[in-house]
Amino acid sequence: MGRRPHRRLPAVSVAGPAGPASLAVARSPQPRTIATVQPDATRRSEDAPSDRAASAARTTVRPLATTTPDPAPATAGPPPGADPSARPPLRRRAWAWLQHYLRRFSTTGLVLALLFFCYSLTPSLIPRAWYYQALITGMSMVGGYGIGAFVEWFALKVGLRIRWSPRVSRIAWWVLGAATLVLVPLFLVLGARWQHELRALFGMPEQAPANDVVVVFVAVLVALAVLQVARALRRVAQWVSLLVDNVVPKPVARFLSGLIVAVVVVLLFNGVIWAGVLHMLNNVYATANEKIDPDLTPPTSPDRSGSPGSGSSWESLGAEGRRFVALGPTQAELTEFAAGGDVIDPADVREPIRVYAGLDPAGDLEATAQRVVDELDRTNAWDRSVLVVATTTGTGWVDPGMSSSLELMHGGDTAIASMQYSYLPSWISFVGDRSTPPDAGKALYEAVYQAWSAQPADSRPQLMAFGISLGSFGAQGAFSGLQDMTTRTDGAMFVGTPNFTPNWTYFTTNRDPGSLEYSPVYEEGRQVRWGTEVSSAANVWDVPGTWETPRVVYVQHASDGVTWWSPTTLWSEPDWMREPRGPDVLDAVEWRPFVTFWQLTGDLFVAAASDIPPGHGHVYYLEYADGWSALNAPDGWDDADTARLKDLMRAEQTTVESSTS
Numbered sequence: 001m002g003r004r005p006h007r008r009l010p011a012v013s014v015a016g017p018a019g020p021a022s023l024a025v026a027r028s029p030q031p032r033t034i035a036t037v038q039p040d041a042t043r044r045s046e047d048a049p050s051d052r053a054a055s056a057a058r059t060t061v062r063p064l065a066t067t068t069p070d071p072a073p074a075t076a077g078p079p080p081g082a083d084p085s086a087r088p089p090l091r092r093r094a095w096a097w098l099q100h101y102l103r104r105f106s107t108t109g110l111v112l113a114l115l116f117f118c119y120s121l122t123p124s125l126i127p128r129a130w131y132y133q134a135l136i137t138g139m140s141m142v143g144g145y146g147i148g149a150f151v152e153w154f155a156l157k158v159g160l161r162i163r164w165s166p167r168v169s170r171i172a173w174w175v176l177g178a179a180t181l182v183l184v185p186l187f188l189v190l191g192a193r194w195q196h197e198l199r200a201l202f203g204m205p206e207q208a209p210a211n212d213v214v215v216v217f218v219a220v221l222v223a224l225a226v227l228q229v230a231r232a233l234r235r236v237a238q239w240v241s242l243l244v245d246n247v248v249p250k251p252v253a254r255f256l257s258g259l260i261v262a263v264v265v266v267l268l269f270n271g272v273i274w275a276g277v278l279h280m281l282n283n284v285y286a287t288a289n290e291k292i293d294p295d296l297t298p299p300t301s302p303d304r305s306g307s308p309g310s311g312s313s314w315e316s317l318g319a320e321g322r323r324f325v326a327l328g329p330t331q332a333e334l335t336e337f338a339a340g341g342d343v344i345d346p347a348d349v350r351e352p353i354r355v356y357a358g359l360d361p362a363g364d365l366e367a368t369a370q371r372v373v374d375e376l377d378r379t380n381a382w383d384r385s386v387l388v389v390a391t392t393t394g395t396g397w398v399d400p401g402m403s404s405s406l407e408l409m410h411g412g413d414t415a416i417a418s419m420q421y422s423y424l425p426s427w428i429s430f431v432g433d434r435s436t437p438p439d440a441g442k443a444l445y446e447a448v449y450q451a452w453s454a455q456p457a458d459s460r461p462q463l464m465a466f467g468i469s470l471g472s473f474g475a476q477g478a479f480s481g482l483q484d485m486t487t488r489t490d491g492a493m494f495v496g497t498p499n500f501t502p503n504w505t506y507f508t509t510n511r512d513p514g515s516l517e518y519s520p521v522y523e524e525g526r527q528v529r530w531g532t533e534v535s536s537a538a539n540v541w542d543v544p545g546t547w548e549t550p551r552v553v554y555v556q557h558a559s560d561g562v563t564w565w566s567p568t569t570l571w572s573e574p575d576w577m578r579e580p581r582g583p584d585v586l587d588a589v590e591w592r593p594f595v596t597f598w599q600l601t602g603d604l605f606v607a608a609a610s611d612i613p614p615g616h617g618h619v620y621y622l623e624y625a626d627g628w629s630a631l632n633a634p635d636g637w638d639d640a641d642t643a644r645l646k647d648l649m650r651a652e653q654t655t656v657e658s659s660t661s
Contacts, residue, residue: 558582
């Protein structure tokens with residue numbers, strides 16, 4: 001078959017980045033030319049936006065052969081027997097989708113995500129369960145990825161562009177993959193070893209090995225979920241930018257779009273999402289607060305709120321208030337303890353006074369505090385030797401270790417006054433309400449102090465202030481500083497104080513040079529001192545110099561996540577991580593940006609877990625014997641009595657709160 005003659009071809013115009021390019025084909029046989037489009041060789045991730053002009057296609061012209069092949073048959077199509085509608089195999093399509101999805105990621109971001117994955121498995125303050133580890137790892141990974149993607153984007157913006165050949169890019173991906181295969185199992189093993197060391201340091205039993213595959217899987221899911229939300233918000237910002245692009249310059253449009261989306265997200269979270277979460281939690285915890293434990297018996301003693309003669313009914317006290325007034329060492333137990341020493345005559349043992357006011361329906365803190373004062377008047381608490389004003393935690397909880405140790409030490413010649421200002425867990429106040437606890441602490445103390453001041457000075461009880469955890473934050477809201485504390489109290493004890501408490505922060509920041517953040521010395525220990533171990537008295541009395549009265553005692557553990565959690569650990573290393581570690585903190589604990597914040601956030605939630613032994617984390621049961629002995633021990637009380645009290649508290653840690661009739 002002979003060749004067909006050349007046909008005249010019309011001019012072809014191809015649009016490229018520099019404008020149209022005309023390609024003409026002459027009548028006479030000569031090389032034909034076509035336009036090919038070559039994309040920019042630099043790969044950019046979805047998370048590292050680039051300039052459109054920089055990535056525009058380039059048009060080049062190359063010659064082809066002067067002859068043309070024989071024309072294809074008119075019936076050209078798929079090979080005989082092939083199904084025109086057939087799709088590639090599922091495995092091939094899945095692999096293609098995976099490759100496409102991975103190309104959307106920032107390489108720098110993935111490198112830092114891997115690095116932060118490794119960091120997240122390093123130890124912090126409290127031993128972790130696998131699910132907390134997975135959440136911490138996931139949030140750390142997405143934080144590292146975000147930092148890396150931002151660095152890559154910023155480098156492109158300032159013109160720092162590195163062009164990799166396809167071969168080098170493939171090698172880099174293989175290196176990253178190999179590093180992942182080595183580092184992930186290595187740090188999973190190291191993480192398990194660190195957790196073993198930490199549990200041994202706490203004296204905790206060994207835990208069953210975690211399923212590392214589950215930890216990695218859940219961590220990746222958490223990271224991808226957060227990343228997809230961030231990408232969706234960025235797309236919304238880009239859409240807003242397009243809307244205002246014709247009105248303002250492009251840089252201004254981008255800035256405004258990001259600002260608008262950020263403001264809308266914050267308003268949406270605070271006004272809708274957080275409000276909805278609070279509404280749900282309110283319903284859940286309101287039900288728990290109203291539920292009456294059938295194992296609790298309403299008190300019959302007139303020295304307790306909720307008794308038949310009390311102005312505060314049993315039902316109005318709330319769940320924690322009912323536990324507070326219904327439980328405690330019985331008079332028989334108090335007598336038995338007094339008989340074991342020479343300080344309190346067993347014949348002088350009295351029924352302890354415990355007064356409590358439940359949450360006011362209208363949220364009136366002053367009215368609630370006045371109900372507490374009315375109960376103090378009714379029980380004639382002004383004739384006791386010690387009166388403690390205790391600010392509760394978020395749920396209305398009063399630490400039974402504090403109340404029991406005080407009552408045992410003084411043979412029941414005590415009164416404890418408290419009130420409820422919320423029924424929500426303390427962590428919610430950590431996040432969304434830092435005004436109510438100090439307002440409640442101030443309202444309660446001011447009301448009691450005013451009534452106490454009206455009593456004869458030579459016969460009224462010692463007035464003490466107390467708070468633990470969020471209650472410590474709230475109790476200190478009644479005082480402007482150390483002088484106010486020592487002027488208007490006969491002593492104060494604050495336990496497990498949150499990092500954001502103003503007085504604690506001031507004393508710790510202005511500690512004497514050379515003293516450590518976890519165990520500070522302020523003004524040579526003249527009036528305020530810290531106890532940081534189970535044997536807290538050893539700490540407070542080891543400070544040289546005279547300890548003047550009235551005294552203030554802070555009790556805290558080096559391993560307490562409630563005390564050491566702070567949002568500033570996102571970007572700043574705290575002093576206690578630069579200084580020598582506390583007695584129950586591993587030397588391997590180190591600060592890492594972003595990662596340490598999430599580790600301490602996990603520690604915050606598990607610091608008071610039921611398996612944490614006394615003397616560690618946020619568990620302060622035995623330290624009260626040391627704290628009260630330093631503040632207001634009765635005459636004749638010595639170290640042997642403190643040890644005897646601690647032995648009893650240790651032996652009956654979970655049972656000392658027995659029913660009171």
